Structures are given as C-alpha cells and as structure tokens.
Amino acid sequence: MKLTRLRLDQLKQFRQPLEIRDLTDGINLFVGPNESGKSTLVRAIRAAFFERYKSSSVDDLQPWGDTSATPEIELEFDWQGEHWTLNKRFLGKKRCDLKVGSQHFSGEEAEEKLAEMLGYQFPGRGASKAEHWGIPGLLWVEQGAVQDIQGPVSHAGEHLQSALGQSLGEVASSGGDELIARVEKERAELLTTTGKETKDYKKVLEDYRHSRERLDALNQSVEQYRQQVDQLGVLIEQKQTIDAARPWEEQRRKADTAKTQLNEVQRWQSEQRQDQQALDNCRQSQAVYRQQLKDFENQQHQLTQRAEDKAKAEAQLQECRDRRPQLEKRRADAEKAYEQARSRREQARHQAERTRLQQQIDELADRQSQQADALKQATELQVALKKLHAQQPDKDIDPAALAQLKRTEQALSELVIRQKALATRLNYELEPEQSITVGDEAVTGEGETLLVEATELHIPGIGRLRIQPGGTDVADLLRQQEALQSEQANLQRRLDIESFEEGEQRAADSQRLAQAIKHEQARLDILAPKGVDALRTTAEQDGARLETLRAQWAQLPEVQADVTSEENAEADLEAARAELKRAEDALNQHQQQQGLAEQASANAHAEWDKLNAELQAPDRKAREEQANKELTELKAREHQLTTAIDARQKQIDAAQPEVLEQDIERFTKSANAMETQARERAQNIRDLQVRLEEQGAQGLEEKRDEEAQINQRLAQRRDELTRRAQALDLLLKLLKDKRQALTRQLQAPLQKHLNHYLKLLFPQAHLSVDENLMPTTLTRPQGTGEEQGDLPSLSYGAREQMGLISRLAYADLLREAGKPTLIILDDALVHSDSQRLDQMKRILFDAARRHQVLLFSCHPENWRDLGATPKDLQALKVGYSAPASGDRGAERGGAASSNC
Structure with missing residues (x-):
C-alpha cells in the first residue's frame, strides 16, 4: 500500500486547505517545530480510516473556537494495482466516498470495505478506541507510544494469526492439552505454579522439620547431661587434690617477705634523697662564692671602662650645645615663610570664591530666563489640554459595544442573503393599468417579490x-432576523447613535482627540515633567537663590590683581607647612638628644664615683679572704657526700626494688586467684549436683527414643511426596517443552523477521515470542555468558527500539501474507542515544525498501543521514493555495496550536 496524496480542510489548526502530494515509496520525512501540525496530520489519517463519518464524537477535529466547521480529509493510495481515493467529511456535512478504479462506494459500505482491507473494526457507538484499530493500530504509532507493544499486538492478534496461515488455537486444541491440564491439576495438589509447596505437602515438611528440631534438642540435652556428669567428677577430684592443701596461704607468706625487704630498700632511698639534696645545696653555695671572687677581680677593669664612658658622654653633650643656635634659626625662618604662604592662600581663596559665586550667578540668570519661557509655554499648553479634555466625554464610545454592533450588522447582512436564497419568489407580469395587492403593498407592471413569511395576495x-x-x-x-434587529436597536440606543457609520465616526473622532491629548501632554511633560506648579515654584526658588548669591558676592573683600591660583597657593602653603614641621621636628629631636646626653654624662660620673668608693673600702680585703676560705670547706663537704651517695646507690641497686614490687603483686594476685577458684569449684559442684538430679528425673533418653521413631515416619512421608512432586514437575516441563516446540514452528515466520532487524542492533541477540505472538524476552551476549531481560525491565530507550523492531517485523509478516502495510511514526526514538539512533536508522532504511514509512519529527538534525528529503511543514503551510469562493475557511483566519 502506497499513500500518494493527502488533503486536509477545516481540521484542527489547518483552517485552510493543506495538500501534500508526491509521497515516495520509501521514507517520507516530515519535520517542523512543536505545534506545527505533525500530530494533526497523523490524527487526520487515523480519523479517515478509524472514525465513522456519522460519528458525533470527533469534535476534536474542528478548529479551536469554530463549532460550525466541517472537517474534511481526502486520501489517495495505490494497492494491488488499483488507485484508491477516500474522501470523508465529519460533523456539518457528513459523507464518505471511496473510489477504487471505476468502482464507487459510499457511506458505511465504503468504511467496511476499508476496515476489511486494512484489518481493523469500527466501534458500536462513540469514538474509535485502541481495541478497534487492529493492524493499523500496530503499525501507526502515536507520539510517545512506540515502546508500548503489548496492547497493539493483542488488539491485532487475530489478523496476525491469520497472516501466519494457521491459528494458534489449533495447538491449544491438540490432544496434549488434556494431558497437560491433568498433570497440572495433580501437580497443583503438591506445588503452586511458582514451585512452592501446597498446604498438605507443606504441612508434612513442617511437621518433619519440627520433629527434627525436637529430636536435635533432645540429643543435645542427653549429650549435655553426660558432659556435666564427667565435669562433676573432674571438679570433685580437683577439690580433693588442690584445694585441700590451701596453696594460697603459701603465696601470701611469700608476698609478706617481699614487703619486708622492700620497706628496708625504701628507707635507703629516703636517706639517698636527703644526701643528694645536701650535695646540690653545697654545689650551689660554691657557685655563689666563685661569682663573688670573680666580681672582686672585675671591679678594677670596670673602673677604667667607666672613666672612658664619662669622657665620651661629656664630648657628646658639648657637641649638642654647639648645634642648638643653628636649628633655632631654621625654625624661625620656616615660621616666617609659613605665615606669608598662609596669607597668600587666604587671598587666593577669596578670589576663587568670587569667581565661583559669579559663575553661579550667571548660570542662575540664564536658567531663570529659560524657565520663564518654559513656564509661559507650559501655561498655554495646560489651558489647551483642559479644553481638549472637556471635549472628550462627547466623543467617547464603548469599543466593545461598537464591535458587537458591527458583528450584529454583519450577521444581519448574512441573514438577508440566506433569506433571499430560501424565500419564495413571486414573479408577476400584469396588464397595463392592472394591479394586485401583495400583503399591504400594491404592485403594478412586472417584477419580483420575495416572500419570507405568510402573505396574502x-x-x-x-x-x-x-x-x-x-x-x-x-x-x-425570520426569528433570527428579529432577534438580531432587536439587538441592533438596543446597541444603537446604548451607544446613542443612529447608525454604525455614525459610531465609527465617533470612534475615529475619539481616537484623534486622544492622540491630540497624548501629543499635547507629551509636550507639557517635556516642559514641566513635575507639573506647571512645580515649574513655577522652581523658578521662584531660583530667583531667591540668585539674590542671595549676589549679596554674598558683594560682601567678599577686594583682592590684588596678581593673586596666584587657589591650587598654587595651597601647594605653597603645604610646602611651607612641611618645612616648618621638619624644622620643629629637628629642633625637638635635638632637644631630646641634648637631654639624653646630659643624663648620660651625669650617670657616667655617678657610676665612676660609686665604683671608685667601693674599691677604696677598708673591709674589701677581709671579705675576699673569707670567700676563699668558705669555698675550700664546701669542696671538702662535696667530696664526702659524693662518696656516701655512690656507696648507698650500689646497695639499693643490688636489692632490686622494682623486682620486689612485682613479687608482691604477683604473689598477692596468685593467692587471690587460687582462693577464688576454690570457692567457684565448690559452688559449681553444688550446682551440677542439683542440675543432674533434676535431669535424671526427666527421662531424657526415653523421650529421645520416642521422638526418633516419630521423625523416621515423617521422613518416609516427606520423601514419598517429594518424589511425586518432582516427577509431576518434570513431566509437566517435558509436555510444555513439546508444546513450545510446536508453537515455535508456527512462530518461525515472525521470528525470522525479528532476527533480521535485531542483528542490525544487537548482533547475536535473540528476542523470543510467546504463543500469542507477543515479544517477551531479550537475550544478548554479556562477557563470557549472556543476559536475559523482559521487555518491561529494559530502559525506556531500549523499549522504544524493541517496539519499533517488532512493528517492522509484523509489517514484513503482513506483506508476505499479501496484506497492505503503511508505517506511520510520530516522533519515534526520541530517547535513543546517538549510537543506537544510527543503528536504528539502518533498520528503518532497510524496512523502507519494502514498506512506505511516514516519519514525523521535531528534531530534523537527528534524521539528516536517513536518506530521505525532509518536508518542512512550516514551508507547506506558508504555501497554502487560496480558498475557493464560498469556502468556509476563508472566513476563519489564523491557525490554532497543536502538539509536536
């Protein structure tokens, strides 16, 4: 089947006719942005075939806002060597015409012939739905539905099975199904469909498990009882051989001996610390006396150094006194220069202030003159605007009511034309001087009168x-005319006009008056942005400011003609200030230096006098001899203490106090541990004796033997049911495998086409089909093995790709069966990555060698290498042909929006 021509009129956004010709055998690519009409074309093709021409449920085909439109679709296509033409109109002027060569079919006969040819059906009533679409519903994919394959395949199932040449019902009716049903019934008594145990079988397994648990618990209890008897014998033997000798008492005696030895060592350590402290004090005293003798020796050298320091301080003091007059003269000269610069700066400031005030006075005088002119013009414009606003109420007219009046008069004109077409025409030709009366009017001669209501002649x-x-x-x-005339009169009274032309003239006058007001207001806003009163106030304020500035200028003192600029005067003053600051800083620094020199000279004299007095003191010789004597005695004491400390340290090291401390800890912990173990052993013996007496009274071994017999019987029943369940499960699998082999034989034609396309996308992959011809599982290589996944578990993009491949395989199957195929794809594969999209293009190009494909997309850049020339819907819409005379589309301009 090859679609060759498509024409739409008054359908959704295509208010005017759109015709598409020269459709090719292979891929026909239609591109355009969102809402350019691609989905509308798809909807039109579907409506032409699927919707009853008499249906009243297709008002979505009408252009938006136009409930009187008559959507029309015309299709031409070739099939089996004949040319077919289908023309369908909905709603207003319903009809359906089908031409096949020289034959002509109309109405429901034409619709049923199309449904039989393409393999679909019509609904009993209402709009067509997916379950009625059959083969076209599988091959004509709506926007965003390419991944949905289960629904369309189920709706087209009968037609697909017919294309296979035999029905799968033959397989279902084979004698094997009765056996399968019997096996399934018997298996269901033991296992669920998922392989889980049923109620009775599950109860046997649970009873066996519970018995096994009880038997294991009893075995464990018996074994535990025997272990406890053995343990009780060991504990009694240990108590008799170990605890009777009370070994912990010997450990405590060893700990006491170690404590005595450690106390003696600690006394030695205390004496050692006392002697060490005395030795430290002796050495510190020696250091004091050595320093005292060294100080005696250094005092003579210090006296010579201090004499030199005294002479140097006196020389520095004299130098400072000599420089003082020069620095004082520099400061006086700098003060004089600063006062002169400050006086010049004041003169320059007065001159600059006079110049600034004069400039402001001149600017204000010019601005006051301009404001006076602007105020005059603004006042005149304000008066003119008041006059224009006074005229505005007389010219205003309601534009909405005027537009309604225009529509009413247009409707009356159309009604008159329709009345003339439907009225009874009375043609008359009377004899001279003869007359007749038509209604209330007498007529003579010849002429024509239109009668639109009952009239007496x-x-x-x-x-x-x-x-x-x-x-x-x-x-x-006539009733419509009366209603419209009444509405016309009401609108004229409401607008206070005699005719629509008068209203249009008032509207034009009102518009011109509004433009004049807007123009004059704009001029006024330029002259007085804040209003005339604000402009007048500003002018008055500027006048007062001008008088103030003139008074200030008159009060300024006169200055010399050769006064330098304010900037130069300020720079000269800053330089004089800096020089004065440097002179003052130099004098202040010199004063500080002279004061320091005087202080240093006084200190040097005082220190020389003090040290000289100390050297001349009468007891200095006796103190030096006493220091030497004390130092000799301290050295002897140091030797005595060092000898005693070394001897005692050897005695302490030999006693090993750290080892004694460890012995005390070790013997004490050993004694405690032995005594604790003896108490715990005694307690454990008592506990075990009580526990064994209780367990011996319970008869554990008798209970264990009884439970073992019960467990053996349950194990036999469990094994019996398990063998039967496994046997039935295996038999059912073999029967179903045999049936599946027969099903695959019937599925082979479809599987062949699926494999043809699938190898272009996933080499060595396999897409399995169930007995209802539904794609189910994708199997493909993965590493060293393979992975399987149901179609719903794949990603959205992969489901799209599998959905399109399945549809192309169905199309090949139908073509081989001699069925018509046309593939329509509305924005398909939008979720495929670039690599997968390239592979899918190869698949589409391959399928286009056998089928006509209509592909719609709002992404033309994705299909440039598809091998098809794109048809731009925007360009097709711009190239609309002019509508014929009387075409309803000529009365409804504009285009409604649509989906992509």
Whole structure:
C-alpha cells in the first residue's frame, strides 16, 4: 500500500486547505517545530480510516473556537494495482466516498470495505478506541507510544494469526492439552505454579522439620547431661587434690617477705634523697662564692671602662650645645615663610570664591530666563489640554459595544442573503393599468417579490390568495432576523447613535482627540515633567537663590590683581607647612638628644664615683679572704657526700626494688586467684549436683527414643511426596517443552523477521515470542555468558527500539501474507542515544525498501543521514493555495496550536 496524496480542510489548526502530494515509496520525512501540525496530520489519517463519518464524537477535529466547521480529509493510495481515493467529511456535512478504479462506494459500505482491507473494526457507538484499530493500530504509532507493544499486538492478534496461515488455537486444541491440564491439576495438589509447596505437602515438611528440631534438642540435652556428669567428677577430684592443701596461704607468706625487704630498700632511698639534696645545696653555695671572687677581680677593669664612658658622654653633650643656635634659626625662618604662604592662600581663596559665586550667578540668570519661557509655554499648553479634555466625554464610545454592533450588522447582512436564497419568489407580469395587492403593498407592471413569511395576495375581481413559504428554515431565519434587529436597536440606543457609520465616526473622532491629548501632554511633560506648579515654584526658588548669591558676592573683600591660583597657593602653603614641621621636628629631636646626653654624662660620673668608693673600702680585703676560705670547706663537704651517695646507690641497686614490687603483686594476685577458684569449684559442684538430679528425673533418653521413631515416619512421608512432586514437575516441563516446540514452528515466520532487524542492533541477540505472538524476552551476549531481560525491565530507550523492531517485523509478516502495510511514526526514538539512533536508522532504511514509512519529527538534525528529503511543514503551510469562493475557511483566519 502506497499513500500518494493527502488533503486536509477545516481540521484542527489547518483552517485552510493543506495538500501534500508526491509521497515516495520509501521514507517520507516530515519535520517542523512543536505545534506545527505533525500530530494533526497523523490524527487526520487515523480519523479517515478509524472514525465513522456519522460519528458525533470527533469534535476534536474542528478548529479551536469554530463549532460550525466541517472537517474534511481526502486520501489517495495505490494497492494491488488499483488507485484508491477516500474522501470523508465529519460533523456539518457528513459523507464518505471511496473510489477504487471505476468502482464507487459510499457511506458505511465504503468504511467496511476499508476496515476489511486494512484489518481493523469500527466501534458500536462513540469514538474509535485502541481495541478497534487492529493492524493499523500496530503499525501507526502515536507520539510517545512506540515502546508500548503489548496492547497493539493483542488488539491485532487475530489478523496476525491469520497472516501466519494457521491459528494458534489449533495447538491449544491438540490432544496434549488434556494431558497437560491433568498433570497440572495433580501437580497443583503438591506445588503452586511458582514451585512452592501446597498446604498438605507443606504441612508434612513442617511437621518433619519440627520433629527434627525436637529430636536435635533432645540429643543435645542427653549429650549435655553426660558432659556435666564427667565435669562433676573432674571438679570433685580437683577439690580433693588442690584445694585441700590451701596453696594460697603459701603465696601470701611469700608476698609478706617481699614487703619486708622492700620497706628496708625504701628507707635507703629516703636517706639517698636527703644526701643528694645536701650535695646540690653545697654545689650551689660554691657557685655563689666563685661569682663573688670573680666580681672582686672585675671591679678594677670596670673602673677604667667607666672613666672612658664619662669622657665620651661629656664630648657628646658639648657637641649638642654647639648645634642648638643653628636649628633655632631654621625654625624661625620656616615660621616666617609659613605665615606669608598662609596669607597668600587666604587671598587666593577669596578670589576663587568670587569667581565661583559669579559663575553661579550667571548660570542662575540664564536658567531663570529659560524657565520663564518654559513656564509661559507650559501655561498655554495646560489651558489647551483642559479644553481638549472637556471635549472628550462627547466623543467617547464603548469599543466593545461598537464591535458587537458591527458583528450584529454583519450577521444581519448574512441573514438577508440566506433569506433571499430560501424565500419564495413571486414573479408577476400584469396588464397595463392592472394591479394586485401583495400583503399591504400594491404592485403594478412586472417584477419580483420575495416572500419570507405568510402573505396574502389580493387580486381585484377574483379574491385573495394566502401564500405560506415552505420549510422551517425560513421561519427560523425570520426569528433570527428579529432577534438580531432587536439587538441592533438596543446597541444603537446604548451607544446613542443612529447608525454604525455614525459610531465609527465617533470612534475615529475619539481616537484623534486622544492622540491630540497624548501629543499635547507629551509636550507639557517635556516642559514641566513635575507639573506647571512645580515649574513655577522652581523658578521662584531660583530667583531667591540668585539674590542671595549676589549679596554674598558683594560682601567678599577686594583682592590684588596678581593673586596666584587657589591650587598654587595651597601647594605653597603645604610646602611651607612641611618645612616648618621638619624644622620643629629637628629642633625637638635635638632637644631630646641634648637631654639624653646630659643624663648620660651625669650617670657616667655617678657610676665612676660609686665604683671608685667601693674599691677604696677598708673591709674589701677581709671579705675576699673569707670567700676563699668558705669555698675550700664546701669542696671538702662535696667530696664526702659524693662518696656516701655512690656507696648507698650500689646497695639499693643490688636489692632490686622494682623486682620486689612485682613479687608482691604477683604473689598477692596468685593467692587471690587460687582462693577464688576454690570457692567457684565448690559452688559449681553444688550446682551440677542439683542440675543432674533434676535431669535424671526427666527421662531424657526415653523421650529421645520416642521422638526418633516419630521423625523416621515423617521422613518416609516427606520423601514419598517429594518424589511425586518432582516427577509431576518434570513431566509437566517435558509436555510444555513439546508444546513450545510446536508453537515455535508456527512462530518461525515472525521470528525470522525479528532476527533480521535485531542483528542490525544487537548482533547475536535473540528476542523470543510467546504463543500469542507477543515479544517477551531479550537475550544478548554479556562477557563470557549472556543476559536475559523482559521487555518491561529494559530502559525506556531500549523499549522504544524493541517496539519499533517488532512493528517492522509484523509489517514484513503482513506483506508476505499479501496484506497492505503503511508505517506511520510520530516522533519515534526520541530517547535513543546517538549510537543506537544510527543503528536504528539502518533498520528503518532497510524496512523502507519494502514498506512506505511516514516519519514525523521535531528534531530534523537527528534524521539528516536517513536518506530521505525532509518536508518542512512550516514551508507547506506558508504555501497554502487560496480558498475557493464560498469556502468556509476563508472566513476563519489564523491557525490554532497543536502538539509536536
């Protein structure tokens, strides 16, 4: 089947006719942005085939806002060597025409012939739905539905099975199904469909498990009882051989001996610390006396150094006194220069202030003159605007009511035309001087009168005739005319006009007046942005400011003509200030230096006098001899203490106090541990004796033997049911495998086409088909093995790709069966990555060698290498042909929006 031509009129956004010709055998690519009409074309093709032409449920085909439109679709296609033409109109002027060569079919006969040819059906009533679409519903994919394959395949199942040449029902009716059902029934008594145990079988398994648990618990209890008897014998033997000798008492005696030895060592350590402290004090005293003797020796050297320091301080003091007059003269000169610069700066400031005030006075005088002119013009414009606003109420008119009046008069004009077409025409040709009366009007001569309501015709000398125009449309038009005339009169009264032309003239006058007001207001806003009063206030404020500035200028003192600029005067003053600051800093620094020199000289004299007095003191010789004597005695004491400390340290090291401390800890912990173990052993013996007496009274071994017999019987029943369940499960699998082999034989044609396309996308992959011809599982290589996944578990993009491949395989199957195929894809594969999309393009190109494909997309850049010339819907819409005379589309301009 090859679609060759498509024409739409008054359908959704295509208010005017759109015709597409020269469709090719292979891929026809339609591109355009969102809402350019691609999905509308798909909807039109579906409506032409699927919707009953008499259906009233297709008002979505009408252009938005136009409930009187008659959507029309015309298709031409070739099939089996004949040219077919289908024309369908909905809603307003319903009809369906189908031409096949020289044959012509119309109405429901044409629709049923198309449904039989393409393999679909019509609904009993209402709009067509997916379950009615059959083969086209599988091959014509709507936007965003390419991944949905289960629904369309189930709806087209009968037609697909017919294309296979035999029905899968033959397999279901084979004798093997009765056996399978019997095996499934017996298996269901033991296992669920998922392989889980049923109620009775599950109870046997649970009873066996519970018995096994009880038997294991009893075995464990018996074994534990025997272990406890053995343990009790060991504990009693240990108590008799170990605890009777009370070994912990010997450990405590060893700990006490170690404590005595450690106390003696600690006394030695205390004496050692006392002697060490005395030795430290002796050495510190020796250091004091050595320093005292060294100080005696250094005092003579210090006296010579201090004499030199005294002479140097006196020389520095004299130098400072000599430099003082020069620095004082520098500061005086700098002060004089600073005062002169400050006086010049004041003169320059006065001159700059006079210049600034004069400039402000000149600027304000010019601005005051401009403001006076602007105030005059603004006042005149304000008066003119008041006059224009006063005229505005007389010219205003409601534009919405005027537009409604225009629509009413246009509707009246159209109604008159329709009345003329439907009215009864009375043609008359009377003899000279003869007349008749038509209604209330007498007519003579010849002419024509239109009768739109019941009218009496009076013929003198003959009588009266009452003419009643036929049809209910005439009366309805007359009622519509009366309603429109009433609405026209009401609108004219509301607008206070005699005619629509008068209203248009008032609207034009109102618009011109508004433009004039807007123009004058704009001029006024330029002259007085804040209003005339604000402009007048600003002018008055500027006048007062001008008088103030003139008074300030008059109060400024006169200055010399050769006064330098304020900037130069300020720079000279800053330089004089800096020089004065440097002179003052130099004098202050010199004063500080002279004070320091005087202080240093006084200190040097005082230190020389003090040290000289100490050297001349009478007891200095006696103190030096006493220091030497004390130092000799301290050295002897140091030797005595060192000898005693070394001897005692050897005695302490030999006693090993750390080892004694460890012995005390070790013997004490050993004694405690032995005594604790003896108590615990005694307690454990008592506990075990009580526990064994209790368990011996319970008869554990007798209970264990009884439970073992019960467990053996349950194990035999469990094994019996398990063998039967496994046997039935295996038998059912073998029967179903045999049936599946027969099913695969019937599925082979479809599987062949699926494999053909699948190898272009996933080499060595396999897409399995169930007995209802539904794709189910994708199997493909993965590493060293393979992976399987149901179609719903794949990613969205992969489901799209599998959905399209399945549809192309169905199309090949139908083509081989001699069925018509046309593939329509609306924005398909939008979720495929670039690599997968390239592979899918190869698949589409391959399929286009056998089928016509209509591909719609809002992403033309994705299909440039598809091997098809794209048709731009925007360009097709721009190239609309002019509508024929009387075409309803000519009265409805514009285009409604649509989906991509």
